[in-house]
Amino acid sequence: MKFFAFLSTAATLLLIWALEAKFGDFPRFGEFLNPGTGFWQNAESKNATLTEELKIDGLQGKVIIKFDEHRIPHIFAENDHDLYYVQGYMTAKDRLWQMDIQTRAAAGRLSEAVGPKAIEVDRYHRRMGMTYGAENSLNGMMKDPESKMMIEAYSEGVNSYIHQLKPKDYPIEFKLLDYAPEEWKPINCAYLLKNMSETLAGGSEDFAMTNDLKVFGPATVNDLFPDYPFHEDPIIPTGTKWDFKPLPIPKPSAGFTAQMTDKIRPKEITPGIGSNNWAIAGSRSANGYPILANDPHLNLTFPSIWYQVQMSSPTVNVYGASLPGAPGVVVGYNKDISWGVTNVDADVMDWYQVKFKDAGKNEYWYNGRWNKTTKKIEIINIRGRKPVYDTVIYTHHGPVVYDNAKQKPKKDRENIPVGNALRWIAHDQSDEFKTFYLLNRGKNYDDYRKALSYYTAPAQNFIFADREKDIAITPNGKFPLKFRDQGKYILDGSDPANDWQGWIPFDQNPTVKNPPRGFVSSANQSSTDPTYPYYINWRFELYDRGKRINDLLSTMKKATVDSMRMMQLDDYSMRAHDVLPSLLKYIDVSKLDKDQAQALNLVKTWDLHFDAHSEGASVFNGWWLKFYDLVWDEFDRNDIELNLPSFDRTEKLLLTEPGSRWFDNIKTPKKETCADIMTIAFTQSVNQLIKAHGPSGKNWEWGNVKDTHINHLANLPGFGTGQFSASGTGAVIDALKGGNGPSWRMVVQMGPQVKGYGVFPGGESGNPGSYYYDDMFGTWKDGKLNELLFLQSPDEKSDRIKSTLTLSSK
Amino acid sequence: MLFLVILILSIICSYFLPWWFAAVIAFAAAYFLGTKPGKAFLLGFLAVFLAWVILALFKTLPNDNILATRVAHLMQLPNWIVLLTVTGIIGGLVGGLAALSGTLIRNSFKK
Numbered sequence: 075m076k077f078f079a080f081l082s083t084a085a086t087l088l089l090i091w092a093l094e095a096k097f098g099d100f101p102r103f104g105e106f107l108n109p110g111t112g113f114w115q116n117a118e119s120k121n122a123t124l125t126e127e128l129k130i131d132g133l134q135g136k137v138i139i140k141f142d143e144h145r146i147p148h149i150f151a152e153n154d155h156d157l158y159y160v161q162g163y164m165t166a167k168d169r170l171w172q173m174d175i176q177t178r179a180a181a182g183r184l185s186e187a188v189g190p191k192a193i194e195v196d197r198y199h200r201r202m203g204m205t206y207g208a209e210n211s212l213n214g215m216m217k218d219p220e221s222k223m224m225i226e227a228y229s230e231g232v233n234s235y236i237h238q239l240k241p242k243d244y245p246i247e248f249k250l251l252d253y254a255p256e257e258w259k260p261i262n263c264a265y266l267l268k269n270m271s272e273t274l275a276g277g278s279e280d281f282a283m284t285n286d287l288k289v290f291g292p293a294t295v296n297d298l299f300p301d302y303p304f305h306e307d308p309i310i311p312t313g314t315k316w317d318f319k320p321l322p323i324p325k326p327s328a329g330f331t332a333q334m335t336d337k338i339r340p341k342e343i344t345p346g347i348g349s350n351n352w353a354i355a356g357s358r359s360a361n362g363y364p365i366l367a368n369d370p371h372l373n374l375t376f377p378s379i380w381y382q383v384q385m386s387s388p389t390v391n392v393y394g395a396s397l398p399g400a401p402g403v404v405v406g407y408n409k410d411i412s413w414g415v416t417n418v419d420a421d422v423m424d425w426y427q428v429k430f431k432d433a434g435k436n437e438y439w440y441n442g443r444w445n446k447t448t449k450k451i452e453i454i455n456i457r458g459r460k461p462v463y464d465t466v467i468y469t470h471h472g473p474v475v476y477d478n479a480k481q482k483p484k485k486d487r488e489n490i491p492v493g494n495a496l497r498w499i500a501h502d503q504s505d506e507f508k509t510f511y512l513l514n515r516g517k518n519y520d521d522y523r524k525a526l527s528y529y530t531a532p533a534q535n536f537i538f539a540d541r542e543k544d545i546a547i548t549p550n551g552k553f554p555l556k557f558r559d560q561g562k563y564i565l566d567g568s569d570p571a572n573d574w575q576g577w578i579p580f581d582q583n584p585t586v587k588n589p590p591r592g593f594v595s596s597a598n599q600s601s602t603d604p605t606y607p608y609y610i611n612w613r614f615e616l617y618d619r620g621k622r623i624n625d626l627l628s629t630m631k632k633a634t635v636d637s638m639r640m641m642q643l644d645d646y647s648m649r650a651h652d653v654l655p656s657l658l659k660y661i662d663v664s665k666l667d668k669d670q671a672q673a674l675n676l677v678k679t680w681d682l683h684f685d686a687h688s689e690g691a692s693v694f695n696g697w698w699l700k701f702y703d704l705v706w707d708e709f710d711r712n713d714i715e716l717n718l719p720s721f722d723r724t725e726k727l728l729l730t731e732p733g734s735r736w737f738d739n740i741k742t743p744k745k746e747t748c749a750d751i752m753t754i755a756f757t758q759s760v761n762q763l764i765k766a767h768g769p770s771g772k773n774w775e776w777g778n779v780k781d782t783h784i785n786h787l788a789n790l791p792g793f794g795t796g797q798f799s800a801s802g803t804g805a806v807i808d809a810l811k812g813g814n815g816p817s818w819r820m821v822v823q824m825g826p827q828v829k830g831y832g833v834f835p836g837g838e839s840g841n842p843g844s845y846y847y848d849d850m851f852g853t854w855k856d857g858k859l860n861e862l863l864f865l866q867s868p869d870e871k872s873d874r875i876k877s878t879l880t881l882s883s884k
Numbered sequence: 885m886l887f888l889v890i891l892i893l894s895i896i897c898s899y900f901l902p903w904w905f906a907a908v909i910a911f912a913a914a915y916f917l918g919t920k921p922g923k924a925f926l927l928g929f930l931a932v933f934l935a936w937v938i939l940a941l942f943k944t945l946p947n948d949n950i951l952a953t954r955v956a957h958l959m960q961l962p963n964w965i966v967l968l969t970v971t972g973i974i975g976g977l978v979g980g981l982a983a984l985s986g987t988l989i990r991n992s993f994k995k
Contacts, residue, residue, distance in 0.1 A: 076992045078921075078988050082921075082981060082984045083985040083989065086978070089977060089978060090978060093978070104904060104978075108898070108903030108971070108974075109971065110899065114940045115943060117944050117946075117949075790958055791958055792958040
């Protein structure tokens with residue numbers, strides 16, 4: 075009997091142990107499944123409390139929060155401290171895990187939560203200077219009393235929410251990954267900015283371009299990678315005069331092509347990350363006041379990257395989209411002004427080849443002498459393992475991101491190891507939150523300009539419209555003063571002439587106010603025409619979206635909010651418009667079989683719209699991509715990372731250089747012409763379409779061929795949308811493709827009474843167990859906008875207010 | 885009696901004690917109230933199974949099972965009811981084994 079008693083007790087304890095233990099990536103099942111503290115606790119009731127009063131620490135006055143039907147908080151505070159405090163509190167309540175994981179990722183601290191699998195990501199973020207940059211940024215922000223107040227109050231609010239959480243209240247992702255929320259530090263707000271900088275200004279082709287130079291030589295590279303595109307319609311209208319005396323442009327350094335040195339490279343630039351914004355003057359609108367539209371394209375995730383909020387205190391009343399983790403509204407409007415952003419794509423990330431004196435790497439060669447390096451020790455804590463200590467060497471340029479001494483072959487002089495130091499705008503002191511502080515309170519054009527002067531990175535095309543009927547756009551950020559093409563390739567870090575030589579003065583950043591054409595716009599294309607005296611970058615996004623926007627706006631009369639909404643959904647392909655006639659001209663119809671001939675007919679009768687139901691769009695898309703691959707077969711090499719010429723350059727080749735040598739397939743003895751590969755591209759791409767989707771029909775419709783989906787931020791199955799059919803593609807205004815696209819669509823009609831409309835794919839709550847997790851997704855998918863509720867006082871009556879929360883101090 | 889004691893105490897304690905305390909309750913209750921080991925296992929199993937199912941339903945029904953459906957998908961289970969059953973069985977096994985142990989240990993001391 076005793077034996078069985080022992081056996082049974084042992085079995086019980088073993089079971090409990092097994093349910094408590096963590097195996098691999100699985101959650102701890104006992105903790106996760108039990109209904110008292112596990113995930114069941116995250117199921118939110120549909121029966122919401124209508125009015126609630128809460129006492130929390132740290133408030134100076136009373137704060138009233140009205141919730142509308144999407145549970146968007148409309149915060150009314152008696153002072154600014156309480157306003158940002160409650161913004162932090164509410165954002166944490168809805169998005170705590172997102173705030174945690176995004177700042178952890180930026181800070182290189184993922185391994186603490188998820189274990190060894192994140193070490194390399196963490197190491198990269200540490201080594202590229204994310205912590206260094208965040209510390210510098212925070213120093214800058216804390217010097218400014220208003221930024222300091224915002225960051226501190228916001229952080230207090232986040233912590234006030236965290237402190238009252240019990241483990242059963244933790245967001246479900248903490249339970250799944252089995253870790254706990256930690257204190258929110260002011261530097262996390264800076265990390266959030268670094269995260270945005272990495273996404274929007276953390277791509278670099280310098281390394282691949284340097285390789286191109288080595289393989290093909292300068293003449294070819296200059297021809298294939300020009301500094302101004304073939305097709306262009308710049309943001310600042312062509313011909314705009316520059317009414318300033320430019321600073322002297324730095325002299326180029328003695329040319330230096332760095333050796334191929336490293337294996338770990340920064341993220342490549344992801345095409346498709348881009349955005350649209352435009353504003354029309356009162357002369358083009360139905361009510362005589364400007365209308366502003368903005369749709370930033372970013373990775374689409376649940377929870378959404380944006381969090382809608384209305385913020386009101388005696389100094390401000392603003393509505394718009396905020397970034398969880400950052401105080402204030404980033405894209406939005408108040409009763410006087412509205413503003414929006416798209417990415418500039420400035421070249422603010424450069425690589426410098428460093429020559430160290432010896433293996434100790436305590437000194438590096440610069441300006442004709444040896445200079446001291448500094449070393450920063452990064453401690454990466456890893457869940458379930460000992461910490462990793464990583465020493466990062468800094469030159470005056472910045473961190474040596476990757477040190478390849480171990481990879482270098484023995485016979486190569488090992489006493490002179492070579493690495494690259496990174497000079498990145500996001501390493502610098504900055505005060506971006508001040509820009510948003512001022513924009514949120516802005517009353518007119520002058521306020522807009524003043525707000526922009528504080529902004530550093532990631533550089534944005536700030537668009538503007540106000541009640542006084544001014545419209546404007548400014549590609550804005552801190553732009554280094556460079557010689558032409560400085561940083562297109564890896565630079566010699568020993569030559570001071572290669573350093574950034576100062577900054578383009580803020581008031582000489584490209585800008586235009588009330589241009590004669592009656593509208594301003596941007597879609598990540600070139601900031602200016604080539605007459606602008608300074609160098610911002612050699613490459614920008616393709617002109618396609620910008621050109622289409624400008625074409626549509628230039629014919630627009632008596633425009634309404636709905637005209638703008640329809641434009642945001644426009645899926646007309648400028649590329650097809652430009653190249654399809656040539657594609658059709660070169661194809662040899664006699665070489666097509668029956669299926670291929672039928673496919674050709676689809677594309678011939680296509681209306682050039684990337685509509686979800688269009689089969690022609692699918693055929694064209696496959697054809698063009700295949701053609702592009704075949705043209706640049708010379709760049710398809712496994713041994714070296716090369717940068718391919720752009721679609722724009724390919725279009726120029728097709729339209730103006732039909733006899734070019736690049737059309738030849740180097741793997742065949744025959745010398746192919748443009749017509750040859752056009753036909754091959756067509757037959758191959760149609761065969762692929764048939765192979766992947768069967769015979770022509772419903773399955774060929776663009777919405778079914780294109781993979782569109784929104785995943786949970788951690789790619790948890792069941793927590794996203796799954797695949798859905800949708801119109802649009804990369805280079806059309808409705809740039810929805812894969813998991814990337816319009817992350818927030820906003821249209822604001824200025825007037826005596828401003829009216830805002832907007833939607834993002836997702837919901838306010840980050841809790842997959844909430845009704846407000848994805849309640850706006852359907853509206854967004856259907857191409858509709860919600861009328862935004864902009865209350866003028868907490869007492870204003872509206873049947874859209876569903877509940878009220880009153881917060882006051884304990 | 886044993887069934888009711890475990891059921892009620894499990895539900896109450898779930899609000900302020902860790903989940904595995906259900907085992908302590910089942911063990912203690914069976915030690916004092918249990919008679920036959922087989923019956924103790926069955927009653928312990930059913931009581932904690934039911935306690936956990938009731939507690940989970942309390943949260944998931946007002947939620948229209950939105951979250952349970954997502955988590956079922958995540959765990960590759962066909963639907964939320966299976967997930968609920970799995971939850972109940974895990975609780976039940978803990979309760980049943982603990983009750984069995986309680987009875988067996990009490991019995992072995994008696995002899």
